[in-house]
């Protein structure tokens with residue numbers, strides 16, 4: 208446990224710095240855009256309603272959708288830029304709205320006095336209205352700041368480093384320590400930045416007052432100190448970093464984290480500098496490997512077949528492998544080779560229950576299906592594969608329940624359901640010694656792990672050589688054990704990577 | 715100096731007139747009192763002189779030039795104005811409020827500071843004690859005095875005052891009235907002062923204009939108004955101070 212904690216804390220500086228830079232950049236840009244917009248809205252009755260409506264609508268978009276849209280608008284670009292743009296958009300509503308409210312709430316007798324002594328409209332704005340509206344505007348900035356710190360965790364999904372890396376990795380690998388460290392760090396940063404803005408505001412208000420000046424000076428010095436420190440940390444991220452030779456990436460589940468770690472390890476051993484972008488969405492990743500933002504990751508043939516080639520039907524494992532390799536070739540993505548395992552859906556039962564009924568394939572289920580309870584993850588019963596399975600075998604279950612994947616396995620083990628839609632490389636299949644039923648009628652798609660590389664990376668022989676050993680090197684059984692180390696035994700990703708590495712070296 | 719010719723003002727596009735066909739002249743160094751019931755158009759008249767409101771008809775001249783031909787900001791910087799709602803800047807210190815106009819006129823810092831002390835002394839609030847305070851730390855009457863100091867700070871030749879002494883106790887009030895009257899005399903200020911208080915008008919003003927429902931009923935020296943009131947309303951309003959004095963007299967005799 209304390210090993211785990213140490214491992215997490217080692218990641219803290221990089222995540223902190225990424226999160227801070229992202230938040231500060233987005234808030235700064237948000238303020239630079241939103242305050243002038245608010246001023247404009249307050250002055251122009253015609254602009255006000257449309258503008259407020261627009262920023263409100265942006266806010267009603269689910270934050271993940273905004274991130275995905277920005278990535279798409281940038282032509283599939285991942286990393287800092289899309290996260291920065293999405294967070295900036297998200298920060299606008301509270302700042303614009305509070306700027307308008309603040310300006311509108313300045314007493315009309317004060318504005319009339321300013322006009323009456325001969326101030327120009329600009330002077331009235333700068334010297335009277337803005338300063339008087341400032342507390343309300345700053346309150347808006349503080350709201351935006353707290354939101355942005357929280358939302359920045361999501362930017363992990365588009366490949367920007369943040370405390371979200373802790374949270375998403377932690378959730379997927381059931382590493383509660385990582386989730387806790389990430390959440391606490393994010394909350395702490397929100398509170399810290401909020402207090403900093405409050406302190407700056409307080410100092411600005413006290414600027415003209417001669418209260419207890421030694422105390423004021425001390426506070427001012429410490430605030431300046433913190434500002435300097437925070438900016439230094441944030442700006443450090445803008446310094447030209449030593450550029451990584453390759454970017455290895457992965458999707459949001461344990462197997463992907465392990466495979467990315469394994470691939471990155473091989474490249475590093477060959478002397479390359481590697482960046483890892485973990486926890487990305489599927490579409491984002493495929494786009495990124497096509498345009499070369501990502502150099503290496505593990506995809507699945509079934510995903511390419513169904514989602515990117517938009518094919519229906521199931522011609523069988525070999526046919527899909529061949530079709531996918533041809534398709535990738537046309538798309539300018541290099542298929543380095545298969546991993547050796549396939550992670551597809553399979554119907555699974557407790558071994559004792561299967562023996563009791565004498566079942567080893569889906570065909571054998573047919574006489575009983577009407578009386579059986581089935582459990583699946585949240586999407587299985589909505590996928591074409593289930594429809595095909597239902598039609599090809601002409602069967603249905605007495606009841607179909609959906610679960611979070613980890614609960615689905617528990618439900619099966621505790622005999623609440625008879626059959627589940629397991630994943631073939633899931634560690635829990637090994638841990639609970641489940642029986643995976645054969646699928647003689649080929650209802651379920653094949654999902655061979657396939658190592659994809661960008662054309663740019665694949666052009667380097669040393670790169671190809673470094674990852675060669677992984678091709679066809681990991682049978683289902685081995686991947687299941689690696690997944691099990693993390694998902695069932697609570698080990699870290701690194702432990703699972705080392706395990707795989709050691710096992711492969713034996714052969 | 716200030717000249718109104720058939721000036722009209724309507725806030726509702728002509729349906730009702732807040733000020734109707736008003737004409738009068740205030741000579742250089744003259745002190746005009748403007749008196750009348752609440753809502754009769756006194757503030758509106760004052761605001762039109764420095765273009766806080768634009769007249770709907772007629773013509774206003776300050777220093778011989780139509781105000782509509784003058785740059786409104788320059789015009790306002792050269793006219794001191796004491797607002798009915800005081801209108802101090804709550805985010806500025808008292809001293810900064812007093813010197814707001816000299817700042818706009820970009821006076822030298824030394825001169826600004828000296829003038830600040832002078833003006834605050836004039837209204838009886840010591841710079842050292844009150845200068846650094848924020849307006850919210852002053853009493854209502856003190857705020858009003860700072861409003862007067864602000865109007866005088868840039869040494870304007872024309873001063874418009876909208877009930878400048880309303881919130882003061884009688885003693886401070888009469889001190890300040892005398893102080894102001896002597897400044898007005900020595901600097902030959904041209905003043906239009908709105909008041910509800912006939913006694914104040916009689917004591918300070920060279921001439922008094924009596925307004926009712928947007929119309930100036932009569933304009934003249936206190937003596938003219940007392941001796942030859944042109945209207946029942948004028949007679950009643952001018953007689954008020956004397957009536958009250960008589961009532962006081964009777965009360966004393968009853969004892």
Ligand SMILES: Nc1ncnc2c1ncn2[C@@H]1O[C@H](COP(=O)(O)OP(=O)(O)OP(=O)(O)O)[C@@H](O)[C@H]1O
Pocket residue numbers: 725732751752753754755756757758759798
């Ligand atoms: N901005 C405005 N919009 C519409 N009507 C106004 C406006 N300002 C004043 N009025 C109206 O014009 C009339 C004259 O108002 P004004 O403020 O000049 O009165 P006043 O003589 O200064 O009264 P008081 O002694 O109560 O200050 C009133 O009927 C008032 O309701």
Ligand SMILES: [Mg+2]
Pocket residue numbers: 756757758798876
């Ligand atoms: Mg008034």
